[in-house]
Amino acid sequence: MTGRRSLDDDGGPYVRPLIAGLAAAMVLTLFAPRADAGLFDPQTFTLDNGMEVVVVPDHRAPVVVHMVWYRVGAADEPKGKSGIAHFLEHLMFKGTEKIPPGEFSRIVAANGGRDNAFTSQDYTAYFQVVAKDRLPLMMEMEADRMVNLRLDAESVATERQVILEERRQRTDATPQGQFGEQVQATFYLSHPYSEPIIGWEEEIGSLTREDALAFYEQFYAPNNAILVVAGDITAEELKPLAEKHYGVLPANEALERPTLPHEPPHRAARRITDSDPRVAEPSWQRQYIADSANWGEPDNVIALQVLGDILGGGSTSRLYRALVVEQGIAASAGAWYSGVNRGPGAFGLYATPARGADIEDLERAVDAEIRRVIEDGVTQEELDRARTVLLAEAVYMRDSLSQGARVFGSSLVAGLTVEDVESWPDRLRAVTVDDVVRAARANFRPEASVTAILSPENPS
Template sequence: MLKMGWAIAALAALVALVGVVPVAAVAEKGFKAETFKLENGMTVIVLPDHRVPVVTQMVWYRVGSADETKGKSGIAHFLEHLMFKGTDDIPPGEFSKRVARLGGQDNAFTSNDYTAYYERIAKDRLDEVMGMEADRMRDLRLTDEIVLPERDVILEERNQSIDNDPQRQMTEQLLAALYLAHPYGIPIIGWRHEMEGLTREDAIAFYGVHYAPDNAILVLAGDVTADEIRPMVEKHFADLKPSGVSLRVRPKEPPQLAARRLAMSDARVQQPQMTRLYLVPSYATAKGSEAHALELACDILGGGETSRLYEALVERQKLATAVSIYYDGDAYDETAIWLSATPREGVPLEKLEAAMDKVIADFIAKGPTAEEMARSKTVLRAAAIFGRDSQFNMARIYGTALTTGQSIEDVEAWPDRIEGATVEEVKAALAAYVKAERSVTGYLTPAAQ
């Protein structure tokens, strides 16, 4: 389930003040999903919300950077940019301008597992915007005059967001070391030397296979119902031809037998940092309640100022200025738990790491307390309910789930499954996956002057 960090943080603060968030008192304002499927294979999810006459439309494609052809890294993100460059009916650069003139907003994003495009628009303008989205699903028009300058744009994006940021560079190296075979070890934006070779032909080939109704999910959240909106959806999308895209087949990780360690120094680094990744199951690949147990474990260990790691390393031992842990559960294949810690001035990274390992080892051995479990379940379930107050949030939650191997039932049952997880399940999940041989640890330090 897509995490709602801002909501969890707010609720965690409330829990710290009043002890318990009364989940039952948070109104079930949520969205009851309605769904149907077109004959060409496109799945449609409708999340009715009649508070205001506005609709959030998202088109999700089951393709991300992990589905790219070897040697063509970055093509999924590149195509996301090119999707705004025009069709036979919409001139290059005009798509977003038209949405804006209609009073709406639009954008797009790419991950390892999906690429999504969205618009938020008044209900009476939805018909036009839906037609525009359907138009570019199968009628994108690309020339070298459009593609090559945009390739320079993504290269500059990489330069600004990664190559000029040592922490982001270190993250790339950590992921490349964590995944021995799986393409999650390749950056979403791509490796620079491969991005430089991307062509118009590459983009058209990738588009032709993956951008089709049988590889798409349309999510509509807002002032509509499935029965009401179906004729409009059929008008715009039903005649689009499927591509016959095959099921995803990706390399699997071999057994991981050795812990990996990286060290990177850079003159731009101001503060040393230690980061560790563990290879763990995602919601889609986990057995039974493993993923829900890992979610709870990470919240108890690192979910705010009352967490085990924060209290031990920041408050009591005064070794760190910041510490966090995050379970990235929304992935089609095996994913990662991320730990990060920043030492206080003068504290060696080795000392901080040893103290962190002790906290984690004690937690695995003894497990969480009943009070910690109750508090974490309250925070996580309340955040899930609180997050339902947003059209965009809910459309994103359902789209993410359905493009990463989960189902509508998984989304809607998530709060109850979190509630049902036990102390023993938390201990078992950590003991199974939080192991040195399934990890990579990185030290990022300032370069010697």
């Protein structure tokens, strides 16, 4: 895995606004329309050893995306072993008895494909994009390393240094990365989402071969994995291949995914500030602990998606119009919502002050917009516009061959079902103005928030 990048290791919640467009797109399509609407039309089956299989047919080109999602991520790590899930993701490229170290990706490339992997708080996933006739080879190799990983002390030590350097480049080398870790750690009181996916530097340095193998043997098994294949194939075609390569693997009968700790009630608003001469412009952000698919009130998830678009979905959103266009005190402003996960959700607001504007005035203006939603609600026109945008973006995502695979993989590892995914448009259409306002009032609680300000220099 040397030189690869874990795509979902984004450096923490502070930098999430920088990729808000991409993150929002993922959230918008984490629930796809019903099968009879013809958006993804998934086909499913389960192997005898417990491995779930989802097929997303797309016959526009003779290409497939082959993904294996493990129900294990950074939130499942033993205390004091932060980064072990991401570390193992790297080590999975170190070889088996059949495939020497470094050969996995070379073989994929030699067959005209590309591959990578990524780790999040809730999952670890591996994928290859190849021509359809190369799929059996990809399945054979992925099944092999699911149960036959071989690690030696030298390769583990080398990869540990690679990850430490990755951390230095992506986190320690930037004030935003460093600050983001501190914000994330402040945001949660006891939940493991407070730990950085890449791990704390001191703990990464102490990870051993034995730590990696113990984590691997505990969690890497077919009954803790989901196979998702999207592209020019049907379930009828895939099933014999899945049975041949994955169905013969033994289930881990002792498998037990850790129960995530309950996040206690937040009773006091928190603030975190920092300054650094490398910062060009000050930035402001606030995050609220929010309802999610598995925490709080799951029925509020879709209403919060709608609220995110109304408040921060581009140049027509409330925050942009009020702060940038009308008052001229912000250069940018927006919102994001993350709610498809195993633990608490998060609703974020962010803004960058216009040149010469006071960041305290900026914060007061954001607070005023939040009060407007809570006290005066939203309009039917705003709801209709947001709903249209969300449905349209879900449809447009069909143009990406891999999007369907990512939608179902990330949803299922979070504990949702295929039907949850398929029923999203119907539930979106059923959302009312009252639902949006009720979700805002339930989630915009000052005591459940963290406000973060990063400045160019210490205030005088």
